[in-house]
Every structure is written in C-alpha cells, then in structure tokens.
Amino acid sequence: MNRDKTQICILGGGFGGLYTALYLSKFSWSHKCNIVLIEQKDRFLFTPLLYELLTQELKPQEIAPSYQKLLRHTKIQFCQNKIVKVDLKNQNIELATGDRLLYDYAIVAVGNKNRVPQIPGSDLVYNFRTLADVELIEAKIELLLQSCQPRKLQIAIVGTGANGIELACKLADRLPKNAKIRAVDRSSAILKDFSPQVRSAADRALKKRNIKVDLETEVAKITSQSITLIYQSNQTVTLPVDLVFWTGGIESHQWIADLSHCKQNATGKILTLPTLQLIDYPEVFAIGDVAKIYNSERSLPATAQVAYQQANLIATNIQASLKGKSLKSFQYLHLGDMLTLGNGAAVISSFSFVLEGYLAAIVRQLVYIQRLPTNRHRFQVVKNILIRGIKGIFNCKPKLKYSNIKHNKIK
Ligand SMILES: Cc1cc2nc3c(=O)[nH]c(=O)nc-3n(C[C@H](O)[C@H](O)[C@H](O)COP(=O)(O)OP(=O)(O)OC[C@H]3O[C@@H](n4cnc5c(N)ncnc54)[C@H](O)[C@@H]3O)c2cc1C
Numbered sequence: 001m002n003r004d005k006t007q008i009c010i011l012g013g014g015f016g017g018l019y020t021a022l023y024l025s026k027f028s029w030s031h032k033c034n035i036v037l038i039e040q041k042d043r044f045l046f047t048p049l050l051y052e053l054l055t056q057e058l059k060p061q062e063i064a065p066s067y068q069k070l071l072r073h074t075k076i077q078f079c080q081n082k083i084v085k086v087d088l089k090n091q092n093i094e095l096a097t098g099d100r101l102l103y104d105y106a107i108v109a110v111g112n113k114n115r116v117p118q119i120p121g122s123d124l125v126y127n128f129r130t131l132a133d134v135e136l137i138e139a140k141i142e143l144l145l146q147s148c149q150p151r152k153l154q155i156a157i158v159g160t161g162a163n164g165i166e167l168a169c170k171l172a173d174r175l176p177k178n179a180k181i182r183a184v185d186r187s188s189a190i191l192k193d194f195s196p197q198v199r200s201a202a203d204r205a206l207k208k209r210n211i212k213v214d215l216e217t218e219v220a221k222i223t224s225q226s227i228t229l230i231y232q233s234n235q236t237v238t239l240p241v242d243l244v245f246w247t248g249g250i251e252s253h254q255w256i257a258d259l260s261h262c263k264q265n266a267t268g269k270i271l272t273l274p275t276l277q278l279i280d281y282p283e284v285f286a287i288g289d290v291a292k293i294y295n296s297e298r299s300l301p302a303t304a305q306v307a308y309q310q311a312n313l314i315a316t317n318i319q320a321s322l323k324g325k326s327l328k329s330f331q332y333l334h335l336g337d338m339l340t341l342g343n344g345a346a347v348i349s350s351f352s353f354v355l356e357g358y359l360a361a362i363v364r365q366l367v368y369i370q371r372l373p374t375n376r377h378r379f380q381v382v383k384n385i386l387i388r389g390i391k392g393i394f395n396c397k398p399k400l401k402y403s404n405i406k407h408n409k410i411k
Contacts, residue, residue: 005032005033005034006032006033006034006104006105006322007033007034007036007101007102007103007104007105008024008033008034008035008036008103008104008105008106008107008318009036009038009093009101009103009105009106009107010035010036010037010038010106010107010109011038011083011086011093011106011107011108011109011110012038012039012083012108012109012110012111012290013037013038013039013041013044013067013078013109014044014045014109014110014111014288014307015047015109015288015304015307015308015311016107016109016111016287016288016289016290016307016308016310016311017037017039017107017109017110017287017288017311018037018044018067018070018373019307019308019311019312019373020107020109020287020311020314020315021035021037021071021074021076022074022076022311022373022374023311023312023314023315023316024076024315024318025074025075025076027315027319029319029322030075031075034077035075035076035077036076036077036079036101037067037071037076037077037078037079038079038081038083038093038095038101039067039078039079039080039081040080040081040082040083041080042066042067042068042080043064043065043066043067043131044064044065044066044067044070044373045063045064045130045131046063046064046368046371046372046373047129047304048304048338048368049062049063049365049368050063050128050129050131050134051166051167051170051340052170052340052365053131053134054134054137054170054171054174055170055173055174055343057343058381058385059384060131060134062380062381062384064131065373065377067080069376069377070373070374070377073376079095079101081095081096081097081099082095082096083095083096083110083255084096084255085255086106086108086259088259088260088261088262088278088280088281088284089261091103091104091106091283093106103283104283105283105284105285105318105321106283106284106285107284107285107286107287107314108256108270108284108285108286108287108290108291109286109287109288109290109307110253110256110290111288111289111290112250112251112252112253112289112290112302113250113251113252113253114127114129114246114249114250114251115248115249115250115251117158117219117246117248117249119219119220119221119222120221120222121221121222121223122222122246124222124223124224124244125158125222125244125245125246126140126243126244126245126246127245127246127247128163128167128245128247140243141153141175141243144242144243145175145176148242152178152179152180153175153176153178153179153180153242153243154179154180154182154239154240154241154242154243155171155175155179155180155181155182155241155242155243155244155245156181156182156183156184156227156239156241156243156244156245157171157181157182157183157184157244157245157247158183158184158185158219158244158245158246158247158248159183159184159185159245159246159247159248159249160183160184160185160187160190160191160213160215161191161192161193161247161248162191162194162337162339163247164183164185164245164247164248165183165190165191165202165205165206165339165341166339166340166341167245167247168181168183168206168209168211169202169205169206169209169211169340169341169342169345170340170342170343172209172210172211172342173209173342173343174343180210180212181209181210181211181212182211182212182213182214182239182241183206183211183212183213183214184213184214184217184219184227184229185213185214185215185217185248186216186217186218187215187216188215188216189215190202190203190206190213190215191339193301194337194339194349195337195349195354197347197349197354198337198339198347198349198354201339201341201347201354201356202339202341202347205341205342205345205347209342214229214231216231216232216233217229217230217231217232218230218233220236221238222241222244225240225241225242226238226239226240226241227239227241227244250289250302251267251268252264252267252268252269252290253290256268256270256290261280262278262280262281263278263279263280263294265292269290269291269292270286270290270291270292271291271292271293271294272285272286272291272292272293272294273293273294274293274296274329274330275313275317275327275328275329275330276291276293276310276313276314276317276330277317277327279294282321283321285314285317285318287307287310287311287314288302288306288307288310289302289307291310293330298332300332305334305335306332308371309330309332309333310330313328313330316328335350336348336349336350336351336353337349337350338360338363338364338367338368340361340364344358344361345357345358345360345361346360346361346363346364347360348360348363348364369381369382369385
C-alpha cells in the first residue's frame with residue numbers, strides 16, 4: 001500500500017462500512033487516498049431481504065453479492081481478514097493473520113452479534129442473521145419434515161420484535177399448513193418500537209396464519225424436544241417443540257468491549273460525538289449498530305436505515321476534515337418502517353402514510369432494490385426478477401409450497 005497517500009481504513013463491510021466506502025470512492029479527491037475495506041466475510045448481506053430466501057422469492061446471490069464483484073470497478077481495496085484488535089493510540093489495526101494496518105482515518109463499522117441467552121439449552125437455539133443461519137435452518141427443516149410426518153411440526157420463535165414477527169410470518173407461509181408456530185416475548189406487546197398501525201397489521205397477519213403469541217412470557221429452559229415457559233411470572237408450562245429460534249437481543253463483539261482508551265456505554269457501544277467521531281480520537285469514526293452518540297436525547301434504533309444515513313455523513317465529514325473545514329452533526333431522519341408479513345404481504349408506514357398487503361410487498365421490494373449497493377447489482381437483480389416473472393407466466397407455476405421448493409445450497 002502506498003503510504004504517501006492518506007490511509008482510510010473501514011472496519012467491517014456491512015451497511016455502515018460498505019456504504020461509507022462507496023460514498024468515499026465517489027469523491028474526486030479519492031484517488032489521493034487508499035480506501036481499504038476490511039471484512040471477514042466474502043459477501044455483503046442485505047439483511048432486510050434475508051427472509052425472502054426462506055420462501056425463495058429471491059436468491060442468495062441477489063441479496064448477498066460478493067465484495068469482489070461489488071467493488072470491481074471502484075478504487076476501494078478489499079481486505080478479507082478478521083480484525084482482532086485496534087490500537088487507537090498508535091493508529092493501527094491488528095488482523096487475525098498477524099498483519100497490521102496503519103491508518104490516518106478509521107471507521108469502526110463491525111456491527112453486533114447475537115446475545116446468547118443465559119438459560120439451560122441455549123446452545124440448541126437457531127439464529128436468523130446470516131446466510132449460514134439460513135443454510136442451517138433449511139437443513140433442519142428438511143430433516144424435521146421427513147421425521148415429523150404425519151405429526152405436526154412445532155416451532156417456537158423467541159422475540160416479537162421485527163425479526164421475530166417477520167420470521168414467523170414467512171415460516172408460516174413456507175411450511176405445511178399444519179405446522180404450529182408460537183411467538184414468545186417477555187414484553188407486553190409485539191413490535192413495541194413500532195406504530196399502532198404497524199402493530200395492528202402484524203397482528204392481523206399473525207392471526208391469519210394461526211401463529212400463537214405468548215406475551216409477558218419468559219423462556220426458562222430449552223431441550224431438543226421441549227421449551228419451558230413461565231407465563232406472567234407464575235405459571236410454568238413445558239411444551240413440545242422441534243425447533244426454537246432466538247431473535248431476542250444483540251451485544252457487542254468482545255474485542256470491541258475490550259477496546260482500551262475508548263469510551264463506551266454499559267452495553268459496550270462505542271460512544272461518539274454528534275459528528276460520529278470517537279470522543280478522544282477525532283480521526284476515528286464509529287457507525288451503525290456498534291455506536292451510540294454520547295448524551296443524545298434520542299436513542300437511535302439498530303437499523304440499516306440509521307447506518308446508511310450515517311455512512312453518508314461520515315464520508316462528508318472525512319472530506320471536511322481533509323479540507324480543514326468544520327464537521328457536521330448527525331441528524332437522523334426516520335423515513336418509516338417496512339416489514340414483510342409473509343409471502344407477498346407487507347406493511348409500510350412512512351410519516352403518516354400506511355400501506356398493507358400485496359402492494360406494500362411490491363413497494364417494499366422495490367425500495368430495497370433501489371437501496372442495493374451498486375447500479376450494476378441493482379440492474380442484475382431487477383433483470384433476474386423480470387426473467388423469473390416472465391417464466392412464471394409462461395409456465396403457470398402453482399403457488400410456492402414447501403414441497404416444491406428445491407434447496408439451493410447457499411454459496
Ligand atoms: C434478519 C435481519 C433483518 C433486518 N431487517 C432490517 C430492516 O428491514 N430494516 C433495517 O433498517 N434494518 C434491518 N436489520 C438491521 C440491520 O441489518 C443492521 O442494523 C445493520 O446491518 C447495521 O449495520 P452495521 O454496519 O452497523 O453492521 P453490519 O451490517 O452487521 O455489518 C458489520 C460487518 O462487520 C463485519 N465484522 C464483524 N466483526 C468483524 C471482525 N472482527 N473482522 C472483520 N469484519 C468483521 C461483519 O462480518 C459484517 O459484515 C435487520 C437485521 C437482520 C439480522
């Protein structure tokens with residue numbers, strides 16, 4: 001790497017990191033910098049569309065393009081490696097291979113990981129965050145459907161936030177009609193961070209699919225065949241279950257929590273100034289799920305929408321810093337919420353406008369396609385969808401059911 005150039009290292013290639021790199025690479029001065037994107041995986045994952053893999057509405061390569069393809073025509077250097085440590089004082093990053101990268105600017109965008117539940121049987125739960133998770137789920141469902149016949153398949157989903165509700169609806173549409181799905185949460189309402197209109201739409205979608213919801217309910221224990229629930233802190237019930245999904249809670253990576261000389265909140269999030277710079281290190285920015293703006297009255301959700309908007313500001317602020325200008329503060333504009341509520345069903349709530357049903361599902365997919373990282377990739381996905389649509393019309397294929405889903409191995 002040319003050290004005569006300004007070295008900008010981006011740690012993590014998710015929503016915050018990849019989009020910051022892409023914004024930076026578009027500036028006319030970017031040829032004077034080395035923009036290095038360090039990421040452990042070989043594919044970017046557009047998480048909001050992960051559910052569509054379960055129902056095969058979309059294909060893995062459409063929601064998870066390789067970084068190599070995405071960055072081919074850009075000035076961004078991709079470094080596939082695992083970050084193990086950052087030395088903020090000496091401005092260097094240690095990689096799992098033992099290499100060290102020096103930086104002039106660093107952007108910490110490594111997101112979060114699932115919080116492991118502290119209950120007996122926590123090693124038996126399935127997560128729904130990555131392509132590898134989907135692959136494991138596919139294999140497990142296949143196995144269960146073969147062994148469960150003729151009895152009903154029983155699934156429990158812990159957590160009734162967006163992840164739990166979307167997963168429940170998609171699974172219900174994907175599995176045979178007699179599969180029993182139960183969503184469990186310790187809180188008193190589903191989707192507690194969403195508007196009443198979104199909650200009502202989700203409620204209707206759950207009822208339509210016979211998904212049982214147990215609120216004010218704690219999970220006490222999980223075994224390979226059962227789940228023990230405590231209803232409203234007094235009644236304990238053990239129910240048969242074949243598969244448990246855990247969607248409740250995320251936490252910081254250990255090496256982030258261990259970062260020395262870096263101010264963090266109680267949950268291990270890196271505290272930043274409103275400009276998204278670290279409090280004591282103005283050359284380091286933190287973005288997305290890993291970060292929290294210090295003393296901010298408004299707590300920002302851990303969403304792609306936030307990370308995406310912050311990416312734009314960080315690129316602009318690095319430009320301002322290089323030019324000796326003052327940096328801007330982050331102002332979050334909540335554009336709305338979009339949830340998939342099953343196959344060809346969704347709810348969209350934007351400002352005071354609410355849309356539900358099939359039209360919402362189409363709009364949601366179009367909005368997300370428009371948000372895919374590059375024009376080339378966007379064009380490819382639209383082309384694939386159109387080809388599938390045309391083929392579908394001519395083949396007059398029946399509606400998707402579990403039995404006619406062929407399992408493509410996710411690569
Ligand atoms: C199933 C699902 C659905 C979602 N749906 C929505 C939605 O509809 N709308 C919405 O706004 N948000 C949604 N989210 C939330 C959204 O995905 C996150 O808020 C967003 O990805 C956060 O971006 P980030 O850049 O902070 O982290 P991430 O996107 O998680 O990126 C972090 C990156 O860092 C990499 N990394 C981590 N540790 C290391 C390391 N040590 N070395 C190298 N690389 C590392 C990871 O591999 C990852 O690529 C969803 C999340 C999930 C799981």
